[in-house]
Amino acid sequence: MLELGATDGATPVGEDLISDTTEAQFMDDVIEASKLTPIIVDFWAPWCGPCKALGPLLEDAVNAAGGKVRMVKLDVDHAPMVAQQLNIQSIPTVYAFWQGQPVDGFQGAITPAEVQAFIKRAAAFAVDEDGGLADALAAAEEMLEAGAAEDAAQTFSAILGEDGNNAAAFGGLARAHIAMDDLDQAEAILNGAPAEISDAPEIESVRAQIALIQQAAETGPVNELRARLEGNPDDLQTRFDLALAMHGSGDVEAAVDELLEIFRRDRDWNAGAAKTQLFTVFESLSPQDPIALAGRRRLSSMIFV
Numbered sequence: 166m167l168e169l170g171a172t173d174g175a176t177p178v179g180e181d182l183i184s185d186t187t188e189a190q191f192m193d194d195v196i197e198a199s200k201l202t203p204i205i206v207d208f209w210a211p212w213c214g215p216c217k218a219l220g221p222l223l224e225d226a227v228n229a230a231g232g233k234v235r236m237v238k239l240d241v242d243h244a245p246m247v248a249q250q251l252n253i254q255s256i257p258t259v260y261a262f263w264q265g266q267p268v269d270g271f272q273g274a275i276t277p278a279e280v281q282a283f284i285k286r287a288a289a290f291a292v293d294e295d296g297g298l299a300d301a302l303a304a305a306e307e308m309l310e311a312g313a314a315e316d317a318a319q320t321f322s323a324i325l326g327e328d329g330n331n332a333a334a335f336g337g338l339a340r341a342h343i344a345m346d347d348l349d350q351a352e353a354i355l356n357g358a359p360a361e362i363s364d365a366p367e368i369e370s371v372r373a374q375i376a377l378i379q380q381a382a383e384t385g386p387v388n389e390l391r392a393r394l395e396g397n398p399d400d401l402q403t404r405f406d407l408a409l410a411m412h413g414s415g416d417v418e419a420a421v422d423e424l425l426e427i428f429r430r431d432r433d434w435n436a437g438a439a440k441t442q443l444f445t446v447f448e449s450l451s452p453q454d455p456i457a458l459a460g461r462r463r464l465s466s467m468i469f470v
Contacts, residue, residue, distance in 0.1 A: 182227050186237040188244035194237050196465045199262040200452045203287040205236040208248065208258040215274050216257045222277050223259065226284040233288035234261075250469055261287035264366075264452060265461045266444070290366070302333055309337065314344035330359055336367035343374060351375060373449035381413020401427050401434050405442070412446065421446060421460040428467060440464070 186194040186206075195204050207223055209216035220238070227236045241248045241256060251260070251267070260270035261283070269286055271279075305320035318341035324334040335358045342351040352375060358368055384390065390407040394400060404423050412420035424446070427439035443464055450457040 182232065182234075183224050183236045183238070186239050188239075188247050191239065191244070191247050192462070192465055192469065195262050196265045196461070197458075198235065199266075200264055200458070200461070202232075203234045203268075203290050204262045205234055205284065205287060206260045206262060207236060207238045208241050208251075208253050208256055208260070209238055210240055210242050210256055213256050219257045219259075219274055219280075222280045223284075226277075226281050229281075230284055230288050234284060246469060259283070261290075263287070263290040264447070265465065302331075302337065305334075305337055309341055309344060312344075314341045317341045318345070330362055332358070332362040332365035332367040335362070336365075336371045339368075339371045340374070343371070343378070348375060348378065370448055370450075373445045376445060377409075377412055377449055380409045384410040384413065387411055387414055387416075399430075401431060401439075405435070405438060408442065417446065417450070418456050421456060425460065425463055425467070428464065432467070 184194070195206055198204050205223065205227060207216075207220060209220065223236060227234055239247065241253060247253075255272060257274070258270065258272045260267040262268065268290060269283065271283065275283070301320060301324050305317045305324070308314075308317035308320060318338055321334045321338035321341060324331055325338065328334070335354060339351040339354040342348075342354065351371065355363075355368055355372060355375075358365075362368065384406045387407065387410045390403055390410055394403045394407055397403070404427055408420040408423035408427075411417075411423065421443065424439045424443045427434060428443070432440065443460065447457045447461055
């Protein structure tokens, strides 16, 4: 591992799963792209000998993953702002990004076996757990969206009868009970999920929904909080409570706006509560939800300024 600042030549990269990025393209190539596929970011420099040794190992492992992950290489000499924001002080440094956030990483040289294990962990974030029951899952989701929560619950239960490790079905069944105002049963369903899928995105998303519902129940009426905030726009606690109440009333976009405003005014307020709450909101939404996409983009633009 080398400290930043020396010189030598670069490692070539592939054209399909592996590409170069720049500081200007970082949000598109990493933050946005990671909402669909885990993105491995290799922070390197042309002068870094260990980077040249590690690069081919990463490339081989990414190619072997067969499209489950992608990799971009970022020359830190030309990306000082990104390096500073991510606290990269030495290279090689490698991060795995998923849903716009770094979820795993390491610094320095590691063995080929460790590289393969790292790529495998990253790929697991996007593993499809439908167990071959995609049509049934889609039908259950349509029922739930149409308001037929009981029918959806029965379908999700039937799927679990065929595949007891189906994270999407566990999450769907819990959401069906939320729609039936049975929050306790929704929590019980999630708590009963097998350990190997207990932290799957489909389940974590519903946990986030439950947390938001519980938080909203502890806040005051939206109109009262809005009036209080109009009297003192600098009251960040009231703005935060208003965001919780707005989300509880179904106005998710307005809640995100208020949380982003808190972050803009003071990103460190209450130990970064606004940023944490934003992540909870984003996690409760589907990756392609327009509110989540726009909110993540706005938050990222504030972070990488």
